[in-house]
Amino acid sequence: MIADTVRAQWLSKFPGSGLYWENRYRQGGNSGAGSFGAQAKFKSEIINGFVAVHGINSVIEFGCGDGNQLKLANYPRYIGIDVSESAISLCRELFSSDPTKVFRLLKDYVGETAELALSLDVIYHLVEDTVFEEYMTNLFDAAQRYVIVYSSNTDSQSWFQKPHVKHRIFTDWVSTNMPQWRQVRFQEGTSADFYIFKKSEVHNLP
Template sequence: MKQIIKGMPLIGPVATRLWRGIRPARPFSGSTDYWVSRYKAGGTSGDGSRNRLAEFKAEVVNGFVLSNGVEAVIEYGSGDGYQLGLANYPRYLGFDVSPKAVERCRKMFSGDATKRFKLVSEYAGETAPLTLSLDVIFHLVEDHVFDAYMRRLFDSSTRFVVIYSSNYDGEPDDAAQHVRHRMFSRWIDEHRPQWRLLAHVPNRYPYAGDTRTGSFCDFYIYGSQVQR
C-alpha cells in the first residue's frame, strides 16, 4: 500500500515525507555500514538497477564498450548483480563493500569465467581500460569516503571512466540518510584535471517523483589525456 501511495502524483511525495516524519528513525552509522546491513538483510541495489532504468544503463554502457573496443571493465559498486546481468563485457571485475553482495554475485555468475568479484578491502592495484561507477557517488555521504572512492575510480583506469550519477550539491527531498548529492565534476576538475569530459548523456527517464520509473542520474563519460 505504501508503494502505491508513494507513486501517486502530488499525494505520493507528501505522504512519503509524512511517513518519514512519524516512523521511528533508523540509526545511521555511515555509508559502508548502511550497505553492508542492507545486503545482509536481503535488500537489493534499489530501483535504479531494475526495469527500464537498468535497460537504459545497459544500452549506454554496452554500446560504449563495443564502439571503443574496451577489453576489460572494473566496476566499483557491483551490488546485487542484477544490473550486471544485462551487461556485455569481455572481462569484468566488480568490487563492493558488502560481503553478502560479493557472495551473491559469485553464486549468480559462478558459471561465467569472464566475471570476478572482490571486496573493496581486497583491492590489489588492478587496472582496466574502463572503470564504472553506476548509482554510487550520491550514496557516499562522508567526504573522506567520497574522496577515496573518486581517487581509486580514476587512478585504476587507463583510458575511460563512465559515471552514472547526479551532479549537483544538495540533500534529497525525502531526507534519506544514505543519499547526498555531489557535484563530482568539480572534484575531477580540481584533482584529476588530466581527464576531460567526452560525453554527457541525459537520462531517458528523468526523475519525476518516483524512483521506480525515473532517475536524477545522467551519464558522464571521461577520457584520459595522458597515455598510460
Template sequence: MRHLALTYKIKRFAGSSSFWEERYRGGGQSGVGSYNHLAAFKAEVLNDFVNKHDIQTVIEFGCGDGNQLALANYPSYIGLDVSPYIIEQCKHQFANDQSKSFYVYHSKAFVDHAQLFRAELSLSLDVIFHLIEDDIYHAYMTHLFDAAEKYVIIYSSNFDKRTMPHVLHREFSKWVAIHRPDWALIEHIPNRYPWNPRDKQNTSHSEFFIYTQTRV
C-alpha cells in the same frame, strides 16, 4: 519538521558500508536504478560504448547485487563492492561465468601500487551519492580514476544536496576538475527517464558522464 526529522536520521546513520551490508543481509537490493527500464537504459548505453570502443576490460567500483551486471556484455569484468555479503551472492550468481571476478572493496584498506586492479574502462553506477563520508568519497574517486587505463564512466547526479540519511548528492565534476585535471569530459548523456518527485520509482537524478585522459 521534515528538516529536523532528516537531521535526526542523519545523526543515527551508521555509515555507508554498514548501511549496504545491513540492507543486503536483510533481503534488500541495489535499488530501483538497477532494475526494469532504468537498468535497461544503463545497459544500452554501456554495452554500446564497450562495443563501439572495442573495450576488452572493465572494472566497476560498486557492483551491487548483480542485476545490472546481468544485462552487461563485457569481455572481461572485475566487480568490487563494500558488502562482503553481496560479493558472496555475486560469486554464486555468476559462478559459471569465467569472464567475471569479484572482490570486497574497502576504501581505507585498498592500496594498489602494483596496479593489479586496472582496466580500460572504470565504472561508477549510482554509487557516488551514497558515499556520505567525505574521506570515503575522496578515496573512492581516487581509486576509480587510478584504475582506468582509457575511460571512466560515471552514472550519477552532479549537484550538492543531502536528501536522505544514505543519500548525499555531490557535484563530483568539481572533484574531477581539481584532482584529475588531465581527464576531460568527452560526453554527457542525460537520463531517458529524468527525475520526477511524483514518480520516484521510475525516474532518476543520474546521468552519464564519460571521461578520458587527455595526456599520459
C-alpha cells in the same frame, strides 16, 4: 527549521555507508530500483554500446552491488568491487559459471586496473567525505582509458532525502584532482545522468 531537525535526526541514526549497504544486502535488500526494469536496460544499452564501439577489453566497476545490473552487461572481462561482503557473495553465486567475471571486496582491492572504470548510481550514496574521496581516487586511478559515471551532479539536498543519500557536484572534484581527465560526453538519464571521461592521451571520441 523543522525540516533540518528531522534530517539531523535521521543522520544521527545512520550507521555509515559501508555498514548500511552490508546490512541492506544481508537482510535481503537489493541494489535499488535503478538496477531493474527500464532504468537498468537504459544504462546497459549506453554502456554496452560504448564498450563495443571503442573496443573495450576490460571493465572494472566500483560498487557492483548485487549483480542485477550486470546481468544485462556485455563485457569481455570484468572485475566487480564492493564494500559489502554480502553483495560480493551474491555476485559470486550469480555468476559462478562465468569465468570472465571476478568479484572482490573493497578491502581486498590492491590496485587492479581496466580500460574502462564504471560508477553506476554510487556517488550520491557516498555520505562521508572521506569515503567519497577514496572512492573517486580509486575509480580514476583504476581506469586506463575511460571512466563512465552515472550519477546526480548537484549539491542540492532535500529535507526528505534518505540518510544514505548525499548529492555532490562530483565533476568539480574531477576537475580539481584529476586534471589529466576531461569530460567528453554527457547523456541525460532520469534520476541521474551519464558522464563519460577520458584520459588526455586517448584519442578523441568519434
